[in-house]
Amino acid sequence: MAACAPKLAPLPSVSLPRFPDFIVPIVPAEFADTLVAENEMRGWTFLQAGDLKNAERELTLALKTTPAFYTAEIGLGYVELARRDYKAALAHFDRALERQPADPSALVGRGEASLALNREAEALAAFEAASAVDPALTEIARRVEVLKFRLAGQRLADARAAAAAGRIDEAIRAYTIAIASSPGSPFLNRELAGVERQRGDAASALAHFRMAVDLDTADAGSLTGIGELLEAAGDFDGAEKAYTDALAIEATPALQAKLDALHARAALAQLPAQYREINLAPQITRGELAALIGVHLAPLLQTDRRVDAEPITDVRGDWAAPWILTVARAGVMEPFANHAFQPRTVVRRIDLAQAAERLLARIAPLKPAAATAWESTRWPFTDLAPSHLAYPAASTSVAAGVLTTGPDGSFQPSRVVTGGEAVEAIQRLEKLAGLPAPGKAQR
Numbered sequence: 001m002a003a004c005a006p007k008l009a010p011l012p013s014v015s016l017p018r019f020p021d022f023i024v025p026i027v028p029a030e031f032a033d034t035l036v037a038e039n040e041m042r043g044w045t046f047l048q049a050g051d052l053k054n055a056e057r058e059l060t061l062a063l064k065t066t067p068a069f070y071t072a073e074i075g076l077g078y079v080e081l082a083r084r085d086y087k088a089a090l091a092h093f094d095r096a097l098e099r100q101p102a103d104p105s106a107l108v109g110r111g112e113a114s115l116a117l118n119r120e121a122e123a124l125a126a127f128e129a130a131s132a133v134d135p136a137l138t139e140i141a142r143r144v145e146v147l148k149f150r151l152a153g154q155r156l157a158d159a160r161a162a163a164a165a166g167r168i169d170e171a172i173r174a175y176t177i178a179i180a181s182s183p184g185s186p187f188l189n190r191e192l193a194g195v196e197r198q199r200g201d202a203a204s205a206l207a208h209f210r211m212a213v214d215l216d217t218a219d220a221g222s223l224t225g226i227g228e229l230l231e232a233a234g235d236f237d238g239a240e241k242a243y244t245d246a247l248a249i250e251a252t253p254a255l256q257a258k259l260d261a262l263h264a265r266a267a268l269a270q271l272p273a274q275y276r277e278i279n280l281a282p283q284i285t286r287g288e289l290a291a292l293i294g295v296h297l298a299p300l301l302q303t304d305r306r307v308d309a310e311p312i313t314d315v316r317g318d319w320a321a322p323w324i325l326t327v328a329r330a331g332v333m334e335p336f337a338n339h340a341f342q343p344r345t346v347v348r349r350i351d352l353a354q355a356a357e358r359l360l361a362r363i364a365p366l367k368p369a370a371a372t373a374w375e376s377t378r379w380p381f382t383d384l385a386p387s388h389l390a391y392p393a394a395s396t397s398v399a400a401g402v403l404t405t406g407p408d409g410s411f412q413p414s415r416v417v418t419g420g421e422a423v424e425a426i427q428r429l430e431k432l433a434g435l436p437a438p439g440k441a442q443r
Contacts, residue, residue: 009057011042012049019048022078023137025071025105036062036069043075047082055079070099070106077109086116104134111140120151152182159191168199186216193225202229220250227258236266260436271295272319281419287320287343288419289355290333292426294323300362300433301330314340332358349403350390350413352425356402357393363433370432374399383410402428 024044027037039062046055056079062072077092093110096103111126124147131141159174175192182188193208206229212222227242243259268276275295278288294301312328312335315321324341327333333355335341364371377399384391394411397403402425405411 017048018050023105025074036066070096086113089113104130186212220246278419283416284422290327291320291323347417353393353397356397381411
């Protein structure tokens with residue numbers, strides 16, 4: 001029988017290992033001091049001497065003798081790593097891990113093979129698992145950090161490229177994977193939120209903006225994103241807080257403009273629905289014009305309150321009643337002789353000019369030089385003579401830039417005024433007076 005046994009090659013003397021980074025697996029206790037353990041020891045000796053053929057022979061013999069001896073499978077994996085046959089190495093390591101999933105030598109070998117095959121995510125997972133099993137593998141722990149950094153950069157680049165190309169779902173998947181690898185990254189959450197906004201998923205975007213702020217309380221960009229989403233959802237209080245917090249971190253004109261616009265929207269939202277529809281009206285009524293003046297030019301109306309004003313008899317229950325009473329008492333739009341305001345009567349150009357003239361008289365003390373110019377101008381209308389009763393109001397309004405003439409120089413005093421025209425005229429008066437738009441605080 002001795003004559004039939006395979007002749008063993010003499011063991012080489014290894015003074016300098018050829019593969020010092022290869023990790024020798026620990027032989028399970030049940031195989032200690034057995035022939036297969038000796039075969040494995042010989043196999044590793046040949047491997048470190050660079051004799052891959054005899055190393056494979058010894059390890060294969062051990063595995064053939066005892067198929068459950070998985071450490072021989074690990075050794076064969078390292079032999080294939082030495083040969084640079086990484087797919088074959090991976091197969092050996094996977095078979096070993098099927099028997100012992102927590103073997104650090106097999107996990108490190110699997111990581112090396114995966115890395116050589118450009119499967120960095122798989123390599124990272126294997127190295128992390130090996131470090132968790134054996135914290136003494138400090139070099140592997142360092143490689144884990146390097147791989148994490150490299151993978152994060154690649155995933156971020158992939159995510160940004162997908163987003164730039166409009167591949168939104170792909171970008172979201174890439175950002176999600178990147179965040180899973182770096183859960184403490186505020187900018188990854190912020191960028192993912194931006195992509196989710198592109199897809200129209202406001203709830204997810206809001207959640208990731210908030211996560212970014214939780215991770216970095218000084219993230220003004222994410223606070224601004226939160227404000228924009230809450231504003232779009234009609235949560236003006238929440239949006240105001242987000243914009244204010246962002247301004248405290250990064251006081252920029254753009255952010256201040258957002259906050260001012262939000263105040264204007266919030267104020268507008270508190271107004272009756274009829275008011276919000278004025279801009280689209282094909283013709284404006286006296287009640288609607290009074291509301292526009294009352295909302296936009298309230299400080300001007302308070303300067304000349306007429307306490308002896310006659311009562312108005314036809315505005316009870318009208319949505320614009322509060323502004324009608326204020327405008328009438330200020331003398332900007334007076335009731336008719338029968339004490340009726342006639343809030344539903346259509347406004348014509350001459351009516352708007354007369355109201356504008358009275359408002360300009362209240363602006364004049366604030367802008368004396370400009371007021372002198374517009375009051376002294378005699379505008380040459382093609383359809384309105386200087387002797388006309390309404391000419392002074394028309395000339396002053398046009399000279400001040402509140403109203404405009406037609407292409408032929410006509411004033412068209414009897415033409416009905418649209419809601420859009422009235423809004424523009426009131427906004428010009430507001431600008432002349434130096435007043436902030438409704439909802440914007442004086443600064």
